[in-house]
Amino acid sequence: MAESAASADADPLYREAVVDLLGAIAYGEISAFERLAEDAKLAPSLADKVDLATMASGELTKVHALHDRLRALGADPFEAMAPFREPLDEFHRHTAPADWHEGLVKAYVGDGLANDFYREIAAYLDPETRDLVVSSMEEGSHATFVVDRVRAAIADDSRLGGRLALWGRRLMGEALTQAQRVAADRDALTALLAGGVDRPGLDLAAMGRMFTRLTERHMARMGELGLDA
Template identity: 55%
Template sequence: MADPLHDAGTVDLLGAIAYGALTAFERLAQDGAGAPTLADKVTLATIAGRQVDHLERVRDRLAALGTDLTEAMTPFHRAFDDFHAHTRPKDWLEGLMWVYVGSGFADDFYGEVAVHVDGATRALVEDVLSDSAHDDFVVSHVRAGIEADPRVAGRLALWGRRLVGEALSQAQRVAVDRAGLTALLMGGEGADVVAVNRTFSRLVENHAARMRRLGLQP
């Protein structure tokens, strides 16, 4: 028998991923405009194009589930737009970190939720989230920026903490506001708040690993 709450959570998960892909495309396009070299512009344009592909694949899965893409994305405008408003990068390096740290945290959150969806949706989500084409690009450029001017390391470390703090706040807000997502995050019967807290602890641990890779955390 179909579970309406589970089905709603699946649509919410896909809607959040779709809107996240759209905002990542917009951020990458903006970063590309300020890229220091032509090669960087080309790389960011290519990565941005992959976000469009993700959006289209999620749209097709939503259509198979009988849901319109725009309808599925609409509940997440506020959370994503608030995140944008509170975390506007000031320069090229902060913009790169916004994509790597902010999007990385969101992807980890989606991955936690996707454990409890149907097989076809889970396979799609895992495939989309496995696309980490921008990771090496961001890490190499941020590390090069720090090597060129070690003074920026402190500022970027603070920026990383600000990004994860805001991302954590918005993720918790979305999980509370959307009953379907909450049900998926809880993992069904037998799950409790402790399990959810462990989930968010893993998200923070993954963030710390990213910051270490950037050379911004011991």
């Protein structure tokens, strides 16, 4: 069973892991805001531009609650986010969309994969932090918007589907590489997943099952877009 918020805050190693996790999520939301706002410039219509800008503003709104929790833990939110700036920025440089449709797939598949990963980790957190992380992963109504636009585009141009399917697979590979890099660099996050005498954790078999679930959810999202995984 996950620890209470009070005991979690009193455990230095656990606190460090939570600060790292919330810092990573918060910077991820900020970078998602920046990316979606930039992608809105590629929108083919004013309505599409507004829809993507609305998605962007939703990402930024989630940051405030994450920062509040970090301050409650005695951490500076900007110091907590700093270690994740370089790896996340590098990921986005490697996966910069070439056009409007690649941007939509990245917003749906790439962000969805990150959200699934954080939901998995949330199972090992105290209730207060777990609820905050899960609420930060809510996708809202933009999922329907992306699915509708991508499916309509594929219906108009069958060749587009093949290109976007390859793009989705590249996003999956890049995201997993980036996640492994971050985990390897942050000992506290690794310790969180490994658990402890008073906390559940993931052994190698459980870790394998987790990545299987992540892959299955990625394939499901690709299917929703009408793309082969």
